[in-house]
Amino acid sequence: MKRIKVSEIKPGMILAEKIISPKGQILAEAGTAVSAQQLLHLSYYGIKELAIQDEADAIERYHFDAPDEFVGETQSWRIVNSQEFSEFKRAYEKCADKLEEIVNDFVKKQTQLEDEELLEDIHSVFEKHSTGLGIMAMMLNIQEIDTTTYKHSVNVAIISRVCGGWLGIKDEKELDVLTMCGLYHDIGKSLVPQSILTKPDSLTAEEFGRMAEHPLLGYNLLSDAALDRRIKLAALQHHERNDGSGYPYGLTKDFINQYSKIVAITDVYDAMTADRCYRAGICPFEVIAQFQREDRSKYDQGILQVFLQNIAESYIGAGVLLSDNSRGTIAMINNKALSSPLIKLEDGTFVDLKERTELYIKACI
Ligand SMILES: [Fe+2]
């Protein structure tokens, strides 16, 4: 057992002791995995440290979702088992395969980036699936463990395009540029040894150094290509952070392009959801909480607020299972606490998760 600062705890770590509120209420039992929503709520109680079990692999066993008896009725389950999702998945996999081909040809044979067809495929995904289940809900469920760089890049492209729309970008040409920022942001990884990219254990300092070269490698690869400059900058700047804590240059917000700032957020969002994919799927409020735990000065808050607020609002009316196993629907989003909405319970009463900080959303059902 070790005591760790709340800010350093990752969702999925296993509690060594139960968490008790100052009023004596049990917030979480020993032996259970802690969630991002719980960690966010702990700040309300002034709890600064927790006792965590020494298990490096705890995060892999982390089960943030409904208990087994709910598996057949979660929203994720319904999405994954729908006709629309299987069509979406087919189109999505085709995009990832095509991207792999384009990037390989470009890097190895110095051919042009022949991406018109790929962009058309992405357009048709948007036309077919922008209603109904919604692209973001499907994206959340398409995640798999050990996803490839190409799938990740298609994810970031699609999510960036959705985010661009939410930010008010209407011009299709501009949305295409943003989509391509996502498609090529990690192109530099094609020059990083595969053994480093797929290493299951944590990287050594030297390996991390090689990995951290990918933004610069990507920018150099794209520098002579006939592409909008912002696409090249997104490859270079997507790991830069507003507060100067990013890499490769430690740029601060005034020196980072707007589209790079969007990709920085969608890239992290995709990595967070990939970290949390389990058979019963993931609830977006957990990812929102995870973002809200991050330092506010890292990301462009204007973009982040619009992005997370739209995700949260798309769940108004959706069924939820709370941590005390009561059920309800999302009635209203709290703009200042996006992961803690107002819930209408089955008996018609309301519970505000912003006030009831011992409760959180366990699953979308
Ligand atoms: Fe990257």
Ligand SMILES: [Fe+2]
């Ligand atoms: Fe990435």
